[in-house]
Amino acid sequence: MEHAETPLAVAVDLGGTRFRVGLVGRQGDLIAHTVYPTDAAAGPDVILARIADAILHAIASAPAGARPVGVGIVAPGPVDPWRGVIYQAPNLPGWEDLPLADRLAALCHLPVRAGNDANLAALGEHRFGAGRGVSHMIYFTVSTGVGGGIIVDDHLLLGARGVAGEPGHMTIELHGRRCNCGNYGCLETLASGTAIAHEAAEALAAGRPSVLGGPGATPTAAEVNAAAEAGDPLAVELMETAARAMGVGVVNLLHLFDPRMVVIGGGVSRSGERWWRALRAEVERRAMPIYLQGLQIVPAALRDDAGLYGAAAMVL
Amino acid sequence: MEHAETPLAVAVDLGGTRFRVGLVGRQGDLIAHTVYPTDAAAGPDVILARIADAILHAIASAPAGARPVGVGIVAPGPVDPWRGVIYQAPNLPGWEDLPLADRLAALCHLPVRAGNDANLAALGEHRFGAGRGVSHMIYFTVSTGVGGGIIVDDHLLLGARGVAGEPGHMTIELHGRRCNCGNYGCLETLASGTAIAHEAAEALAAGRPSVLGGPGATPTAAEVNAAAEAGDPLAVELMETAARAMGVGVVNLLHLFDPRMVVIGGGVSRSGERWWRALRAEVERRAMPIYLQGLQIVPAALRDDAGLYGAAAMVL
Numbered sequence: 107m108e109h110a111e112t113p114l115a116v117a118v119d120l121g122g123t124r125f126r127v128g129l130v131g132r133q134g135d136l137i138a139h140t141v142y143p144t145d146a147a148a149g150p151d152v153i154l155a156r157i158a159d160a161i162l163h164a165i166a167s168a169p170a171g172a173r174p175v176g177v178g179i180v181a182p183g184p185v186d187p188w189r190g191v192i193y194q195a196p197n198l199p200g201w202e203d204l205p206l207a208d209r210l211a212a213l214c215h216l217p218v219r220a221g222n223d224a225n226l227a228a229l230g231e232h233r234f235g236a237g238r239g240v241s242h243m244i245y246f247t248v249s250t251g252v253g254g255g256i257i258v259d260d261h262l263l264l265g266a267r268g269v270a271g272e273p274g275h276m277t278i279e280l281h282g283r284r285c286n287c288g289n290y291g292c293l294e295t296l297a298s299g300t301a302i303a304h305e306a307a308e309a310l311a312a313g314r315p316s317v318l319g320g321p322g323a324t325p326t327a328a329e330v331n332a333a334a335e336a337g338d339p340l341a342v343e344l345m346e347t348a349a350r351a352m353g354v355g356v357v358n359l360l361h362l363f364d365p366r367m368v369v370i371g372g373g374v375s376r377s378g379e380r381w382w383r384a385l386r387a388e389v390e391r392r393a394m395p396i397y398l399q400g401l402q403i404v405p406a407a408l409r410d411d412a413g414l415y416g417a418a419a420m421v422l
Numbered sequence: 423m424e425h426a427e428t429p430l431a432v433a434v435d436l437g438g439t440r441f442r443v444g445l446v447g448r449q450g451d452l453i454a455h456t457v458y459p460t461d462a463a464a465g466p467d468v469i470l471a472r473i474a475d476a477i478l479h480a481i482a483s484a485p486a487g488a489r490p491v492g493v494g495i496v497a498p499g500p501v502d503p504w505r506g507v508i509y510q511a512p513n514l515p516g517w518e519d520l521p522l523a524d525r526l527a528a529l530c531h532l533p534v535r536a537g538n539d540a541n542l543a544a545l546g547e548h549r550f551g552a553g554r555g556v557s558h559m560i561y562f563t564v565s566t567g568v569g570g571g572i573i574v575d576d577h578l579l580l581g582a583r584g585v586a587g588e589p590g591h592m593t594i595e596l597h598g599r600r601c602n603c604g605n606y607g608c609l610e611t612l613a614s615g616t617a618i619a620h621e622a623a624e625a626l627a628a629g630r631p632s633v634l635g636g637p638g639a640t641p642t643a644a645e646v647n648a649a650a651e652a653g654d655p656l657a658v659e660l661m662e663t664a665a666r667a668m669g670v671g672v673v674n675l676l677h678l679f680d681p682r683m684v685v686i687g688g689g690v691s692r693s694g695e696r697w698w699r700a701l702r703a704e705v706e707r708r709a710m711p712i713y714l715q716g717l718q719i720v721p722a723a724l725r726d727d728a729g730l731y732g733a734a735a736m737v738l
Contacts, residue, residue: 265679272677365581
């Protein structure tokens, strides 16, 4: 009688400057985890070969008795989650309509599945992070932009074309600023780190006094947060305004999806208690009471590894 | 050998002033359909007994060979769709935490399921109306308020507490007017018939010239629409502004749910081509292009019977 083998997923997070390869077990144990440079200029053929090498290397380093069951990859742009085709990758020239999953499967002889970053982070938090066991869960990531993913009845919401779950591009200000996506007044234009930096620069240009500088200064969102922590009134106002906008986004999704939990990750979510307090207060001010019954609004548990865990969850 | 029996659903639409009982076959054939007064003041016991009588009468009048398989009921307020309990019914005094499904099942000896009106209208349009065969579909009803229901992977989205699908109470104007629900700047405050009437009264009070009347006049949404059809500039502006707000609501749901079809019903949706044109133009102006691929935005097919059909769909 043989020993039972332990199934492992190979998880890959492909970015424009580096890619990461890890091994994840069914209990959410990230066993190995290596970072490689991507060298975007080398083009898809070279990069795919390097990723395949890294996958084979990770498998070779797996503990005895482990059996790799598949590869999950976080794609650096919008992706067809059923066929594993990248539609485009803003940071990787030449990656257009590229059959990522099929190409990698041919190189490393394992089943490969691909998904987009925020959606997979949602899946990771649901399977291995803050949202374990929560059938109806919303995940937001608030950093440069605002992304997200939605768990409905224990499944990641994909939609008809595989591109569901873009809460950052929901209009919450009818006549608001134009967003990078082409829409106007998106949540992202009011709640993201980019929005905080934008509003800070505008307020300073208008002559508002602040430790952040004078007219012409362009502090980052992290600098605005640090100034808020130190009690600078303008910085406090900017952080709280952005947090309240996030609260509006949360309430919209409560009224649409009726989740039990909202998980929030990304750099801006690590701003500190003031940001969370303002967000929660706005949710309580606006949401219909039934949606608040037993609702939890919590920080993400997996930080920058949520996507890797979600990639693993696709094949485990 | 016996003849095969034809399964039929008994569908009930319970409102504050009248209730309707119909028989619906698997092909969406509404066989019989009778309207009764509700007599809200009589209280739950009397009303439930009358509904049960009407159900038995409908069954007795069913064609030979038909077999009633269950009762689906459109509840006049928020409902627990799994237990069939009405949380409250704004137009029916004394109906609080009432086990509607169990009470009716005991009276008419058939399985009974209950759901809320806009959600069941979505289910009706999906099963028997404009959205047949469309796995990812959004339904809006635009009348006094704005309601809706969402079909994800061929299933009605219910959420953790059974109250998912309130797109009318999604904020699209950050600092907008207070809504009846307690939130601010809800889609309903900008796109509903009530919103059209409100904006008309405000514009007339401010002295805007119009065939609708002078300061103090309070035209209905239908009157505003009729004046728009006749070319009154203020009325045209009001109808188009409300239609564009609906377009913003549609785009938000495209970016969240990635549906293949958006079905729109309710009185305001029957305003005429100008309203639909303004709505579609706003969707095209704001939506990310991938969400428009193969997207259909269409009028509801079942008009006021959508809820009855959806009630039937729950048990067929």
